[in-house]
Amino acid sequence: MALPAGSLLELTPQGLYCPAAGAWIDPQQPVPRALITHAHADHARPGCGEYWAIGASETILRQRLGATINLIPVDYGALHRIGDARVSFHSAGHVLGSAQIRLEAGGESWLVSGDYKRCADPSCTPFAPVTADVFITEATFGLPIYRWQSGATVAGEILSWWQAAPERPSLLFAYAFGKAQRLLAELAAIGVAEEVLLHGAVEALMPAYREAGVVLPPTRAVSALAKGESLAGRLVIAPPSAHRSVWMKRFKQPQTAFVSGWMAVRGARRRRGYERGFVLSDHADWPGLIRSVKQSGARQVYVTHGNSDGLARYLREVEGLSAAPLAGQGGP
Amino acid sequence: MRRFAALYSALDASSGTTAKVGALAAYFDDTDAADAAWALHVLLGKQGKRLITGRRLREICLADSSLPEWLFDDCYAQVGDSAETIALLWRQLQPEAPAAPGGRDGHGNGERQETLAAEPLHRWLEELLPAAAALEGEAQAEAVRELWLGLSANELLVANKLLTGGLRVGVGPGLVLRALAQLSGLETALLQHRLMGGFSPSPQAYRHLLAPANQTEAVPSRPYPFFLASPLEDLPPGAAEDWLAEWKFDGIRGQLIRRAGQAFLWSRGEELINGAFPELIAAAACLPEGTVLDGEVLVWPQGSDRPAPFGQLQRRLGRKAPGRALLAACPAAFVAYDLLEWQGDDWRQRPLRQRRAALESLISELQQATPTPAAGLLRLSPRLPLTAWDQLEPLRQQAAAAAAEGLMLKDLDSPYRAGRRRGAWWKHKRDPYTLDAVLLYAQAGSGRRANLFTDYSFGLWDGDGRLVTFAKAYSGLDDGEITALDRWIRQHTTERFGPVRAVEPLQVFELAFEGLQQSPRHKSGLAVRFPRIRRWRHDKPAQEADTLATALALLERGPC
Numbered sequence A: 001m002a003l004p005a006g007s008l009l010e011l012t013p014q015g016l017y018c019p020a021a022g023a024w025i026d027p028q029q030p031v032p033r034a035l036i037t038h039a040h041a042d043h044a045r046p047g048c049g050e051y052w053a054i055g056a057s058e059t060i061l062r063q064r065l066g067a068t069i070n071l072i073p074v075d076y077g078a079l080h081r082i083g084d085a086r087v088s089f090h091s092a093g094h095v096l097g098s099a100q101i102r103l104e105a106g107g108e109s110w111l112v113s114g115d116y117k118r119c120a121d122p123s124c125t126p127f128a129p130v131t132a133d134v135f136i137t138e139a140t141f142g143l144p145i146y147r148w149q150s151g152a153t154v155a156g157e158i159l160s161w162w163q164a165a166p167e168r169p170s171l172l173f174a175y176a177f178g179k180a181q182r183l184l185a186e187l188a189a190i191g192v193a194e195e196v197l198l199h200g201a202v203e204a205l206m207p208a209y210r211e212a213g214v215v216l217p218p219t220r221a222v223s224a225l226a227k228g229e230s231l232a233g234r235l236v237i238a239p240p241s242a243h244r245s246v247w248m249k250r251f252k253q254p255q256t257a258f259v260s261g262w263m264a265v266r267g268a269r270r271r272r273g274y275e276r277g278f279v280l281s282d283h284a285d286w287p288g289l290i291r292s293v294k295q296s297g298a299r300q301v302y303v304t305h306g307n308s309d310g311l312a313r314y315l316r317e318v319e320g321l322s323a324a325p326l327a328g329q330g331g332p
Numbered sequence B: 001m002r003r004f005a006a007l008y009s010a011l012d013a014s015s016g017t018t019a020k021v022g023a024l025a026a027y028f029d030d031t032d033a034a035d036a037a038w039a040l041h042v043l044l045g046k047q048g049k050r051l052i053t054g055r056r057l058r059e060i061c062l063a064d065s066s067l068p069e070w071l072f073d074d075c076y077a078q079v080g081d082s083a084e085t086i087a088l089l090w091r092q093l094q095p096e097a098p099a100a101p102g103g104r105d106g107h108g109n110g111e112r113q114e115t116l117a118a119e120p121l122h123r124w125l126e127e128l129l130p131a132a133a134a135l136e137g138e139a140q141a142e143a144v145r146e147l148w149l150g151l152s153a154n155e156l157l158v159a160n161k162l163l164t165g166g167l168r169v170g171v172g173p174g175l176v177l178r179a180l181a182q183l184s185g186l187e188t189a190l191l192q193h194r195l196m197g198g199f200s201p202s203p204q205a206y207r208h209l210l211a212p213a214n215q216t217e218a219v220p221s222r223p224y225p226f227f228l229a230s231p232l233e234d235l236p237p238g239a240a241e242d243w244l245a246e247w248k249f250d251g252i253r254g255q256l257i258r259r260a261g262q263a264f265l266w267s268r269g270e271e272l273i274n275g276a277f278p279e280l281i282a283a284a285a286c287l288p289e290g291t292v293l294d295g296e297v298l299v300w301p302q303g304s305d306r307p308a309p310f311g312q313l314q315r316r317l318g319r320k321a322p323g324r325a326l327l328a329a330c331p332a333a334f335v336a337y338d339l340l341e342w343q344g345d346d347w348r349q350r351p352l353r354q355r356r357a358a359l360e361s362l363i364s365e366l367q368q369a370t371p372t373p374a375a376g377l378l379r380l381s382p383r384l385p386l387t388a389w390d391q392l393e394p395l396r397q398q399a400a401a402a403a404a405e406g407l408m409l410k411d412l413d414s415p416y417r418a419g420r421r422r423g424a425w426w427k428h429k430r431d432p433y434t435l436d437a438v439l440l441y442a443q444a445g446s447g448r449r450a451n452l453f454t455d456y457s458f459g460l461w462d463g464d465g466r467l468v469t470f471a472k473a474y475s476g477l478d479d480g481e482i483t484a485l486d487r488w489i490r491q492h493t494t495e496r497f498g499p500v501r502a503v504e505p506l507q508v509f510e511l512a513f514e515g516l517q518q519s520p521r522h523k524s525g526l527a528v529r530f531p532r533i534r535r536w537r538h539d540k541p542a543q544e545a546d547t548l549a550t551a552l553a554l555l556e557r558g559p560c
Helices: A055-065 A151-163 A179-189 A206-211 A246-250 A266-272 A286-296 A308-317 B002-013 B017-029 B033-043 B054-062 B069-079 B082-093 B121-134 B137-148 B153-164 B173-184 B188-195 B203-209 B278-284 B310-316 B324-329 B352-369 B389-397 B479-491 B548-557
Strands: A010-012 A015-018 A023-025 A033-035 A050-054 A071-074 A079-082 A085-091 A099-105 A108-112 A134-139 A170-173 A196-198 A219-221 A235-238 A255-259 A276-278 A300-306 A323-325 B243-249 B252-259 B262-267 B291-299 B332-342 B378-380 B404-411 B425-429 B433-444 B453-461 B467-473 B493-497 B500-503 B508-513 B515-518 B526-529 B532-536
Touching: A050 A055, A050 A085, A055 A071, A055 A206, A134 A286, A134 A308, A151 A170, A151 A179, A151 A255, A151 A276, A179 A196, A179 A206, A179 A235, A266 A276, A286 A308, A300 A308, A308 A323, A308 B069, B002 B017, B002 B033, B002 B153, B017 B033, B017 B173, B033 B121, B033 B173, B033 B203, B054 B069, B054 B082, B054 B137, B054 B153, B069 B082, B082 B153, B121 B137, B121 B153, B137 B153, B173 B188, B188 B203, B243 B425, B252 B278, B252 B332, B262 B278, B278 B332, B291 B310, B310 B324, B332 B352, B352 B378, B389 B404, B433 B467, B433 B548, B453 B479, B453 B508, B453 B548, B467 B508, B467 B526, B467 B548, B479 B493, B479 B500, B508 B526, B515 B548, B526 B548
Parallel strands: A023 A033, A033 A050, A050 A071, A108 A134, A134 A300, A170 A235, A170 A255, A196 A219, A196 A235, A255 A276, A300 A323, B332 B378
Antiparallel strands: A010 A015, A015 A023, A079 A085, A085 A099, A099 A108, B243 B404, B252 B262, B252 B291, B291 B332, B404 B425, B433 B453, B433 B500, B433 B508, B453 B467, B493 B500, B508 B532, B515 B526
């Protein structure tokens, strides 16, 4: 459904718009002023006049959108006056530099979650609960079948999977920005100090994380290996797009696994053709979504991305909240 | 049970057959006969009986929870498997336990409670699961929750699948037997033979299966493993005269055994079907002692020169004791095409030439010596004239007129082998019937197709310009097309009926099918056999799709 007329935020063809601030949040098309929740490609797009984003995401945003973009770096929790609105960015715990954005004007406050998670993640700051009158939450994993284990538990599983195959390369597929670095940080946190090999797309993101002081094991690009160097027993992290690509041919008889929240469901893993699936997500699981909605204290909740219909209905019928799906925000 | 669950996930995680056989062999090597017997039973897909319905498990899972039924349905749509949905939700509904840091057990339940998972598989299957199934109401719920207590996600899934009797592991009997052959040093054909006629999951039966080769005692009812044909791709090697051409009949494969003064009829699914076909059992009494025939069970009206369509045979299948009226309306016949045992000797290693000659004289002597109506039910599969390869195609074209699905080609010098082995037996089907139909409804698939719209219903135009549903099809599109169609369906849904979506009637598909029959049970009045998608007709507008009248014309063109 659309937002009520005259609200603090409205839906425009470019995306969520705040007339008081004259700004769009994660616009899908070029606009004069964009407030960016995080640097993933479906949230940060090129061509905008002015970008507001967390300082920790600056390196990656410039890398992805162009070095010369007009970027205003902000800190978590700091209050800014943009137009007639008061705007603040709060940690979302999704990836390095990710934020929830809170807007306030005319005596009303709205909180846009962006993507977020509630589990601890050694590669970024934790989710900071914030209250607002209206909360717009994501619902990527908005079904009760999704409930995450701690990153340390999954890192332990990955470590035993890797160590059980000393004669084969172990190829771990994970999103290049965020998930891959979290994996490395989780492995470092359980004591892995061995060098991990990276696909070029993953390697490109490493400087930003090292700059931010995230504790990581040593890494090297696969392309930097000497010709004929043995790959047996090595752990390699690559983006899913490299699965079954020409790039993968150099690995003889690899064991493969995909790291994603979707791997919680057996059919999803089999459909993608991976041998193993490790369940690790940078989005909130079902209990995390419910908890965040409650903590926001919002009198009205809008749900976007993923199972927005289902989560909204659950919030209404079981939790007794005023909730509705928000159309036109990339959901199905 | 924990070890069996681990085998299940190892098989699930390996893609190569070598790895799967290795995992199976390692499991059986390290498992006592009582558990191995049950594991084999389950792996062979013989755990037929459902102990508890998926619906009941779901009820037990959701009881005392705040999760509404509709949300369970949404979860099921995402997962595509009810045992797995319940396994995932049950974990969700348990109070959060502190995660064990760096834990290797991988399921984050912290301190593992001592659970029934440690109990051996045979105890689960012989005792725990049937005991829970026998209870009712709250007592049953309590028993099931006790089974679930402290199980990991994977163990929960396996436990639920054992309860609902739907455990599919993704390894066929062939791979299981290969692992056992590797372990025992016996040939897979011998294992296959010993398994024919059923396997009861007892330690004795398991030890007997793997006993050294000379210790097998004869069992009169035991059939031979069937030899299966492969689809013909190129012309077979050698001269056409060295090949036997026969019709490929559209019935069910059968093995008729006459031993120890008794008769047995087995289906290819290794089921004894004596009860369903009493007239064939009576006819087998005319056969000499120690005879085993391979052939086709068909419905063949008296005086007709061709068998009845498959639908007639279907009325006879699954009947334990058919009534007199049905026996008269759908009389069965056994069309013999091979002789596997003669005078008590196993003839399978002899060349087909010799087996066929003996079969021909057996049947003709039978018709002359005992010209009873009973003996007349044992027919010989006619040898079709084939002396040069250019006669093959014209022969195939006649298949529809003979009410056959196509041709069989068999190497006259080949032995009778076991299972589907390429090279000696080929099936050469006639071209399927085809119609262009319009996509009307779609439903999400299950398993690896969960959450993708892959089950489609198609319609044809009737005389009044309306589309009438006439067939469902699930296969024929490649992964790319499935994904594209899935997206299209989501964007062009006009109505939802639970899991089913009605779509705008715009997309045309060429459907292929093997047969067409009148059926009062279908809206269109037609039932199709083996419908599948042959092509996505992007080039064809819906208005140009075929009509029911075209389909009826196919029906009249000849029996099919």
